[in-house]
Amino acid sequence: MSAPTTRFEDAVTRCFQAWNAGPDTVAQAVAAAWTNDGSYTDPLADARGHEQIAAVIAAVHEQFPGFVFRPSGAVDGHHDTARFSWELVSEADGSAPVAGADVVTLDAEGRIRAVLGFLDRVPAGA
Numbered sequence: 001m002s003a004p005t006t007r008f009e010d011a012v013t014r015c016f017q018a019w020n021a022g023p024d025t026v027a028q029a030v031a032a033a034w035t036n037d038g039s040y041t042d043p044l045a046d047a048r049g050h051e052q053i054a055a056v057i058a059a060v061h062e063q064f065p066g067f068v069f070r071p072s073g074a075v076d077g078h079h080d081t082a083r084f085s086w087e088l089v090s091e092a093d094g095s096a097p098v099a100g101a102d103v104v105t106l107d108a109e110g111r112i113r114a115v116l117g118f119l120d121r122v123p124a125g126a
């Protein structure tokens with residue numbers, strides 16, 4: 001990596017905290033991770049701003065209750081861009097029916113400006 005890894009790791013940690021936040025804390029976690037005008041885009045969602053991002057996160061938790069997002073592998077980054085892989089894991093049995101990779105762009109303070117998500121594994125009908 002050509003930039004200090006902690007900047008990227010801290011941003012990705014905040015991203016996972018937002019994705020794993022409960023209904024009472026998701027808005028606060030999204031605000032801590034993303035810039036005010038931040039975005040999240042993947043093949044199934046295109047959200048702008050804290051409210052829309054929190055709504056996407058809530059919808060995923062409604063579809064996959066009892067699941068948490070976990071990193072799979074190391075965070076890699078340079079300049080203001082980082083990438084990482086993740087899985088959506090069942091707390092009950094450890095299965096991970098959804099997996100993907102995200103590319104994030106950070107602002108000067110290390111908050112997320114944009115996430116471009118890629119889905120590598122998605123169950124049929126999801």
